[in-house]
Amino acid sequence: xxxxxxxxxxxxxxxxxxxxxxxxxxxxxxxxxxxxxxxxxxxxxxxxxxxxxxxxxxxxxxxxxxxxxxxxxxxxxxxxxxxxxxxxxxxxxxxxxxxxxxxxxxxxxxxxxxxxxxxxxxxxxxxxxxxxxxxxxxxxxxxxxxxxxxxxxxxxxxxxxxxxxxxxxxxxxxxxxxxxxxxxxxxxxxxxxxxxxxxxxxxxxxxxxxxxxxxxxxxxxxxxxxxxxxxxxxxxxxxxxxxxxxxxxxxxxxxxxxxxxxxxxxxxxxxxxxxxxxxxxxxxxxxxxxxxxxxxxxxxxxxxxxxxxxxxxxxxxxxxxxxxxxxxxxxxxxxxxxxxxxxxxxxxxxxxx
Amino acid sequence: xxxxxxxxxxxxxxxxxxxxxxxxxxxxxxxxxxxxxxxxxxxxxxxxxxxxxxxxxxxxxxxxxxxxxxxxxxxxxxxxxxxxxxxxxxxxxxxxxxxxxxxxxxxxx
Numbered sequence: 001x002x003x004x005x006x007x008x009x010x011x012x013x014x015x016x017x018x019x020x021x022x023x024x025x026x027x028x029x030x031x032x033x034x035x036x037x038x039x040x041x042x043x044x045x046x047x048x049x050x051x052x053x054x055x056x057x058x059x060x061x062x063x064x065x066x067x068x069x070x071x072x073x074x075x076x077x078x079x080x081x082x083x084x085x086x087x088x089x090x091x092x093x094x095x096x097x098x099x100x101x102x103x104x105x106x107x108x109x110x111x112x113x114x115x116x117x118x119x120x121x122x123x124x125x126x127x128x129x130x131x132x133x134x135x136x137x138x139x140x141x142x143x144x145x146x147x148x149x150x151x152x153x154x155x156x157x158x159x160x161x162x163x164x165x166x167x168x169x170x171x172x173x174x175x176x177x178x179x180x181x182x183x184x185x186x187x188x189x190x191x192x193x194x195x196x197x198x199x200x201x202x203x204x205x206x207x208x209x210x211x212x213x214x215x216x217x218x219x220x221x222x223x224x225x226x227x228x229x230x231x232x233x234x235x236x237x238x239x240x241x242x243x244x245x246x247x248x249x250x251x252x253x254x255x256x257x258x259x260x261x262x263x264x265x266x267x268x269x270x271x272x273x274x275x276x277x278x279x280x281x282x283x284x285x286x287x288x289x290x291x292x293x294x295x296x297x298x299x300x301x302x303x304x305x306x307x308x309x310x311x312x313x314x315x316x317x318x319x320x321x322x323x324x325x326x327x328x329x330x331x332x333x334x335x336x337x338x339x340x341x342x343x344x345x346x347x348x349x350x351x352x353x
Numbered sequence: 354x355x356x357x358x359x360x361x362x363x364x365x366x367x368x369x370x371x372x373x374x375x376x377x378x379x380x381x382x383x384x385x386x387x388x389x390x391x392x393x394x395x396x397x398x399x400x401x402x403x404x405x406x407x408x409x410x411x412x413x414x415x416x417x418x419x420x421x422x423x424x425x426x427x428x429x430x431x432x433x434x435x436x437x438x439x440x441x442x443x444x445x446x447x448x449x450x451x452x453x454x455x456x457x458x459x460x461x462x
Contacts, residue, residue: 010426031400040407047403051383053426077398 003160004063009053010046016064022162023069024052030079036186038083048076102169104320105158114152122167146253150309154316154323185232242319249312256308260301267293296348302341306334364395368405370448371395373414373433373441382420382428406431414440 003018016024031048035041055072056064104123106115117135121128138144158167317323326334368390375381375389383402390396409415414437417429433441
């Protein structure tokens with residue numbers, strides 16, 4: 001039994017085995033990489049896809065398997081064959097699997113708890129053992145437990161072969177990030193170039209009210225171009241914002257957890273005179289509330305912790321598009337708990353002393 | 354020297370000339386052009402053709418129109434432009450000269 005995917009080639013729908021799809025996908029990607037410096041790259045790719053669609057149609061099979069894809073590749077030739085003689089082939093050839101993007105997944109094949117650490121290991125190229133050690137070291141501050149829990153919720157598990165390949169893809173090293181940025185820049189630039197000026201001019205010459213049509217086309221093209229540029233900048237800024245928010249919320253969570261531990265320790269134990277640190281003595285530690293002080297601290301932890309926790313979730317979703325989302329019920333539950341904790345915290349603050 | 358490489362270079366050089374020649378009398382779409390070239394054993398793999406077609410089109414030697422097909426994807430039919438016809442004539446002259454030159458050189462030895 002095999003899982004199949006549906007693909008659209010030149011407007012025709014094909015059912016294709018998962019492994020065959022991956023092969024075809026990598027084939028097209030590496031052709032794209034080879035044609036990077038060729039003008040009209042997208043058009044060439046469209047023509048190639050068109051031809052592949054034709055070859056698949058001739059097969060008259062209900063499902064395209066890896067054998068058909070291999071046959072097509074034999075007919076069409078290796079990516080190097082596409083480089084026309086006028087352009088020099090690129091000096092450093094990219095390996096076959098390069099252009100597939102890497103994504104953050106939890107690794108079910110190498111998990112201790114939820115596979116979070118090994119997933120991060122795949123994504124960053126660091127040995128998962130080190131990631132686990134870092135998490136363990138941070139456990140003393142209490143934060144890594146929360147952080148691990150958050151990641152466990154939001155990072156999807158790599159279940160299918162495609163996801164596992166995406167997970168293990170190219171490590172996010174510095175030069176790869178540079179490649180990615182260059183690639184994005186190239187897309188934007190190509191879009192700018194292909195702005196339909198020629199078309200607009202032709203139209204303008206035809207019509208009687210040509211001038212306005214011409215103007216309209218130019219304005220339309222200009223806005224599309226500006227839109228592309230803005231969305232590119234937006235994406236970069238979004239990622240940056242995500243990183244900043246994660247850093248801030250992590251610090252915040254550390255602060256909240258530490259103050260919870262120290263605060264409740266002082267309040268719970270002060271009756272026994274255990275804590276006689278210099279600097280604490282001037283404080284009025286007499287617990288005045290009619291309830292155990294631990295409740296006060298738990299309500300404080302929840303009041304500040306839940307918003308920080310949510311912020312962390314949002315930032316992670318900003319950074320990694322494939323992150324899972326909390327279900328509506330969980331969100332409402334969290335909101336309810338937070339409101340209760342807030343009310344309890346305010347009331348107890350007033351009656352504390 | 355790699356013999357395969359040299360062979361391929363020779364073939365590539367005349368490929369544009371052949372594509373234009375094939376399109377002189379009739380409008381064809383990519384697969385039909387491929388058929389002609391494959392029959393003549395000029396092309397080993399199909400992939401080489403597509404960048405060439407796009408380049409000839411961008412140089413305004415070719416133009417194309419879309420036509421629906423039964424069952425398959427829509428087809429791009431290529432036609433020579435006036436510039437393309439002139440270009441082809443020019444290439445033909447050069448080819449004849451070359452052929453003559455090569456015959457002279459190879460027959461001498």
